[in-house]
Amino acid sequence: MANTAQARKRARQAIEQRAHNMSQRSTLRTAIKKVRKAIDAGDKSAAQAVFKESQCVIDSIADKNIVHKNLAARQKSRLSAAIKAL
Numbered sequence: 001m002a003n004t005a006q007a008r009k010r011a012r013q014a015i016e017q018r019a020h021n022m023s024q025r026s027t028l029r030t031a032i033k034k035v036r037k038a039i040d041a042g043d044k045s046a047a048q049a050v051f052k053e054s055q056c057v058i059d060s061i062a063d064k065n066i067v068h069k070n071l072a073a074r075q076k077s078r079l080s081a082a083i084k085a086l
Contacts (some may be wrong), residue, residue, distance in 0.1 A: 031054040
């Protein structure tokens with residue numbers, strides 16, 4: 001356990017930051033699921049619209065280093081390819 005005041009504060013901050021990051025990661029997964037659901041429905045124009053909204057979410061979370069930028073690029077690429085395949 002933390003012994004100094006500084007270490008105790010950093011431990012508190014780490015807990016808060018972890019909760020925030022988990023929330024952001026959940027938002028990312030939800031955005032991806034929305035696009036997947038639109039793709040499964042088979043409506044290409046609806047899927048494109050949802051994908052366009054989700055791109056902003058994916059990029060912003062990658063910019064904050066919550067997930068790696070390559071993971072974000074890979075997810076966007078796969079979703080885009082799935083939409084094109086409709």
